[in-house]
Amino acid sequence: MILSIAGKELKSMFASPMGWIILALLMFAFGTYYLNGVNNYFEVMSGAIRPAERYGVTQFVGQNVYGLASFIMLFAVPLLSMRLISEERRNQTLPFLFSAPLSIIEIVVGKFVGLVTFLSILIIYIAVMLSTLNLWSEIDFGYILANSIGLFLLLASFSALGLYFSSLTSQPVVAAIFSFIALFVLMILDRFFAGDPSSTMAQLSFMKHFQSFAAGLVDTADIVYFLLFILTFLILTIRRLDADRLRG
Amino acid sequence: MNNFTVEAIELTRLYGGRAAVSDVSFNLAKGQVLGFLGPNGAGKSTTMKMLTGNLAPSLGSVKICGIDMMEDPKEAKKLIGYLPEMRPLYKEFTVDEYLTVAARLHNVDRKQIKKAVEIAKERCGLGHMSKRLIENLSNGYQQRVGIAQAIIHNPMVVILDEPTVGLDPVQIRDIRALIKEIGQEHSVIVSTHILPEVEMVCDHVQIIDQGKLVFNGDIDVLKRQRMGNKLLVGFNKMPELADVAKIKGVADVELAENNMMRIRIAEGAEPHEAIVKAAVKNGWGLYQIAPDQTSLEDVFIQLTYQDGAQEKAA
Numbered sequence: 001m002i003l004s005i006a007g008k009e010l011k012s013m014f015a016s017p018m019g020w021i022i023l024a025l026l027m028f029a030f031g032t033y034y035l036n037g038v039n040n041y042f043e044v045m046s047g048a049i050r051p052a053e054r055y056g057v058t059q060f061v062g063q064n065v066y067g068l069a070s071f072i073m074l075f076a077v078p079l080l081s082m083r084l085i086s087e088e089r090r091n092q093t094l095p096f097l098f099s100a101p102l103s104i105i106e107i108v109v110g111k112f113v114g115l116v117t118f119l120s121i122l123i124i125y126i127a128v129m130l131s132t133l134n135l136w137s138e139i140d141f142g143y144i145l146a147n148s149i150g151l152f153l154l155l156a157s158f159s160a161l162g163l164y165f166s167s168l169t170s171q172p173v174v175a176a177i178f179s180f181i182a183l184f185v186l187m188i189l190d191r192f193f194a195g196d197p198s199s200t201m202a203q204l205s206f207m208k209h210f211q212s213f214a215a216g217l218v219d220t221a222d223i224v225y226f227l228l229f230i231l232t233f234l235i236l237t238i239r240r241l242d243a244d245r246l247r248g
Numbered sequence: 249m250n251n252f253t254v255e256a257i258e259l260t261r262l263y264g265g266r267a268a269v270s271d272v273s274f275n276l277a278k279g280q281v282l283g284f285l286g287p288n289g290a291g292k293s294t295t296m297k298m299l300t301g302n303l304a305p306s307l308g309s310v311k312i313c314g315i316d317m318m319e320d321p322k323e324a325k326k327l328i329g330y331l332p333e334m335r336p337l338y339k340e341f342t343v344d345e346y347l348t349v350a351a352r353l354h355n356v357d358r359k360q361i362k363k364a365v366e367i368a369k370e371r372c373g374l375g376h377m378s379k380r381l382i383e384n385l386s387n388g389y390q391q392r393v394g395i396a397q398a399i400i401h402n403p404m405v406v407i408l409d410e411p412t413v414g415l416d417p418v419q420i421r422d423i424r425a426l427i428k429e430i431g432q433e434h435s436v437i438v439s440t441h442i443l444p445e446v447e448m449v450c451d452h453v454q455i456i457d458q459g460k461l462v463f464n465g466d467i468d469v470l471k472r473q474r475m476g477n478k479l480l481v482g483f484n485k486m487p488e489l490a491d492v493a494k495i496k497g498v499a500d501v502e503l504a505e506n507n508m509m510r511i512r513i514a515e516g517a518e519p520h521e522a523i524v525k526a527a528v529k530n531g532w533g534l535y536q537i538a539p540d541q542t543s544l545e546d547v548f549i550q551l552t553y554q555d556g557a558q559e560k561a562a
Binding site: 001004005008011012015016091092093094095096097098100101103245246 | 302
C-alpha cells in the first residue's frame, strides 16, 4: 500500500510541468558544474607544484557537483515537498485517503517514499554522470558511493522536514517558505558554533554530518543522525494527521 | 451476527463542549437506501465523517457489517465507499488514472483493476471521458467521477454526502437514477436537504436537527403524510369556509393564497369526490384540486420545530 501511495505521488509530480521542469533545471545545473570541473581540472592541478596539493579528478569534480547539489536542493526540496499534504488539504482530497483502507502511517510513509524516489532520480543521475569520467581516467568509485549515500540521506531528511511543514498548513507556499527557513537554519547552524568543536548545537546541523560523506567517509554515527531526523519528522507528521481525525 | 451493514451506536461528537452530533443511533440493512435529511449545519456531514472513519466520535461507535470502525479501521474501511461533500478529485489526473489509483488504494486485486475501472465508468456513464483530465470535466461529470470512485471496489456500503448539490436538473435526474441503481445491490446512505430527492431515491428516512435524530422511519410514513393529509383546492367563487368544513371527511379548512383553500383530511377518509360534487352543486367554480405539495416541507419543519419547542419547554 505504501508503494501505491508513492506511485500516486510520483504520478502527480510528473502530471504537472513542475516535476519535469525542476528535474531539467537541476540536471542542467549539475551538468554545467560537472563540465566546469572537468575543464578546470588540469588548469588547477598544473598550478599545484607540490604533490601533496594534487588530488584526483573524482574528488575535484565530485566536490564541485555534490557541493552544488546539497546547496541547490535547499531550494528544490521545499518546492517539491510543499504540495504533498497541504495541497490535499486545500483541495479537500484528504478524505479520499482517509476513507481508503490505509493507516495514517502508510499514507505518510507512502508520500515520503514517493518524494525520495523522485529525488533519487537526481542522485542516480549525478552518480552516472561522474562515472563517465571512468572513460578516460581511473576514478574513485568509493568516493562517489559515499557521496551518493550522504546526499540520499540529506535529501531524505529535507523531505521529511518538508513533509511535516506541509502537513501543518493548507497553503503550499507557506509550507515551502517555512521548510526553506528551517532547512537553511539547520544547514548553516554549524557555522555559528564553528569556534567550539564540541558544541551540541553544532551537532544538530546537517552540514556537520554531511561533511564526512562529502570527504568519502561513511560514518555510522552520521547515518544514525539522519535516520533519527527522518524518523522524528515522519512521526510528527503522522501525529499531526492523526490529530485531524481526532479533533476534526 | 445480524444482517445490518451499518450500525451507528450512540454517536456523539463534541466540538469544544458543543455537541455537533449527539446520541445518534441507527441501523441499515442490505439493499436499503437511507436518506439523511436536515437543515444546514444539522450535523449530517459530521455524522457521515464519523461513519467513514474520517472523524473519531467523542462517544459511541460505528460498526460496518459487524466490524468496529475504531478497533479495525482497515477492515471496516474496505467495505465503505465514500463521496464527501467536497469531491476529493485529483484534478491533474485523467479519469482513468484517477480511478486506477482509487482501485489500487482500495485493495482491488491487481488483475481486476482494469475491469473494475471499466465497470465503474460504465455505471456512471463516463465511458467516453476516459482520457479527459478531471480538471476539464463539467461539474456534473466531476460528480460522476466522485461517485465512480466510491463504488469502484464494490463496497457493501456507499455513503454519498449531498451528491446532487450544484448540478443542473438533467444531471440531477441521472445521478438519482444512478443512486437508485446502486441501492439495489449495496446499502446506500445519501445526505441532502432537498426533500423531493429523498422521496424519489430513498426507502428509509432520517431527519437530523441540531445534532439530534428527530425522525427515523420508512419513507412511506412521510409519503402518506404528504399524499393523504392535505388537499389544495382552488375555487373561482370562494365558498364560506364553514360550508366546505361541513363536507364529510374534512377535518379542517383554511384559506390559502390565490383563491385556494387548504383542506386537511380526517384520518382514513377520502372526501375528494364529495368536495367536487359539492363544488359542482353549489357552483363554486372549482378549477383545481390537488394534493398539497408543500406538506412534506411542513412535516420537516414540524419535526424540526417541535423538537426546538420541546427543548424550550423543558
